[in-house]
Amino acid sequence: GAVVSQHPSWVICKSGTSVKIECRSLDFQATTMFWYRQFPKQSLMLMATSNEGSKATYEQGVEKDKFLINHASLTLSTLTVTSAHPEDSSFYICSAPGTSGSYNEQFFGPGTRLTVL
Amino acid sequence: QKEVEQDPGPLSVPEGAIVSLNCTYSNSAFQYFMWYRQYSRKGPELLMYTYSSGNKEDGRFTAQVDKSSKYISLFIRDSQPSDSATYLCAMSAGGGNQFYFGTGTSLTVIP
Numbered sequence: 001g002a003v004v005s006q007h008p009s010w011v012i013c014k015s016g017t018s019v020k021i022e023c024r025s026l027d028f029q030a031t032t033m034f035w036y037r038q039f040p041k042q043s044l045m046l047m048a049t050s051n052e053g054s055k056a057t058y059e060q061g062v063e064k065d066k067f068l069i070n071h072a073s074l075t076l077s078t079l080t081v082t083s084a085h086p087e088d089s090s091f092y093i094c095s096a097p098g099t100s101g102s103y104n105e106q107f108f109g110p111g112t113r114l115t116v117l
Numbered sequence: 118q119k120e121v122e123q124d125p126g127p128l129s130v131p132e133g134a135i136v137s138l139n140c141t142y143s144n145s146a147f148q149y150f151m152w153y154r155q156y157s158r159k160g161p162e163l164l165m166y167t168y169s170s171g172n173k174e175d176g177r178f179t180a181q182v183d184k185s186s187k188y189i190s191l192f193i194r195d196s197q198p199s200d201s202a203t204y205l206c207a208m209s210a211g212g213g214n215q216f217y218f219g220t221g222t223s224l225t226v227i228p
Binding site: 004006034041042043044046059091093095105106107108109110111113 | 121123125151153158159160161162163166205215216218219220221
């Protein structure tokens with residue numbers, strides 16, 4: 001149980017285009033999901049908290065107009081990187097609290113590697 | 118000062134060795150302590166989850182938390198080549214508060 005999937009696993013795009021990344025909870029419902037970014041040899045940095053039925057909460061320094069989050073249903077959250085630039089190239093990972101409902105048991109998706117040319 | 122400090126390694130050990138991975142932290146409000154394993158180009162996988170101080174054992178893995186020293190450890194006994202990965206510590210104050218991650222320690226177990 002508590003499986004989180006992401007799609008796509010790897011995307012390459014041209015500078016200036018937009019990229020959508022999907023995060024799904026496969027066997028449980030998640031009213032909250034988290035989006036992280038991980039640069040090579042660095043730790044995960046929380047970007048935003050995605051809430052079903054309401055606006056996402058962004059961490060300080062994260063541009064909400066650039067990283068659009070939509071929590072469309074209890075099993076799906078999407079992150080759209082708008083007008084992507086090479087500095088946005090990173091590993092994007094989502095997570096969701098487990099079936100216990102505890103935020104302290106987060107289960108992570110496999111990640112999406114974004115390369116912006 | 119970072120919230121969580123973790124030696125990035127890399128750490129290389131022979132198969133069968135006991136591995137000790139550690140993190141220190143500065144926020145005394147942290148109550149929940151997690152260890153994740155991350156293979157290259159994959160998402161983190163939850164290994165151990167501990168609340169407050171004490172030890173927790175699961176197979177070859179033992180997690181220790183010493184809140185008085187703000188120090189947590191993960192021990193891996195009889196290490197296997199399949200244990201080669203990056204190990205991330207994470208912690209939170211609970212109640213839906215943000216997770217704070219260490220930078221991860223890269224471990225290689227040599228057959």
